[in-house]
Amino acid sequence: MAADTMRKIQTQGVHHITLMGADRQTSIDFWEGVLGMPFIFDQPNLDDPSQGHLYFDPGDGRLITIFTNEERKPDASRTSSETGAVHHIAFNVSQASFWQVAKRLDARGIRHSGPKDRGFMDSIYFQDPLGLTIELASYRFEPPEGCRHADVMIEAHRIRVERGDYNIDREHLADAIELLVSRSQQSLSTDRNPKDPYGRG
Structure with a gap:
């Protein structure tokens, strides 16, 4: 074609x-x-x-x-994780809710992974009654006004690759957010570089 x-x-x-x-x-x-x-x-x-x-x-x-x-x-047998199968489904939760998940699953006797550090988010995994793995995930950042989480992620990825780092972490996210704000939000200043208003250097 x-x-x-x-x-x-x-x-x-x-x-x-x-x-x-x-x-x-x-x-x-x-x-x-x-x-x-x-x-x-x-x-x-x-x-x-x-x-x-x-x-x-x-x-x-x-x-x-x-x-x-x-x-x-x-x-409750684990659902298939063969090629072509669904490995897991992830749902978004706030940080406030995320740090209650383990305690609330424990109260029901539901086995889980415990919190996992994913650099840009926190995750916890457990299985539904039919053996499907469920992930509850919580971003560690809020995107700037007018941007989406995906916008921050792609910029953080580019920064990570440029620096030769193994995975995205908080510093990449913070720098990506700063970059997106400087691109998308106007300022009357002609020089928006970092400054030291304390006169210490």
């Missing part, structure tokens, strides 16, 4: 993720009862009337949907 006839199909975000669930109540008890996602929509699976189709709001208005069947029982 000629390159001039090929066009991209531009995506604009995740619309929804659909998972194969067990019985209806297990889905409600986990997605709303553990992760706090409001249960917002309920109808049959329009392609298979033997299944229910439950919809949950993960917090950003996108959707997590679950196909359910009362004849299926929860199986």
Whole structure:
């Protein structure tokens, strides 16, 4: 096919993720009862009337949907991690919530990884009742006004690579945020370089 006839199909975000669930109540008890996602929509699976189709709001208005069947029982065996399979799903939580996760999972007897330092975020992993690995992740930064987390990440990546560092960490993020602010926000100053107003150097 000629390159001039090929066009991209531009995506604009995740619309929804659909998972194969067990019985209806297990889905409600986990997605709303553990992760706090409001249960917002309920109808049959329009392609298979033997299944229910439950919809949950993960917090950003996108959707997590679950196909359910009362004849299926929860199986906590690890879901496939073979090529082509879903390894895990990550959900965003605030720093305030993140540092409560281990304690709240412990209170339910749910095994977890404990907090993991990812440089640009904190993560914790555990499995849902059907063996799917869930990650709760919390960014360690807020993007500047008018920018997205992805904007900060790509600039931090470029800074990291230029410096020859192994992974993105807080310094790269801070420098990326400073760079984005200088690019996107105007100032009356003609020289916006760092200054020492204390006269010490």
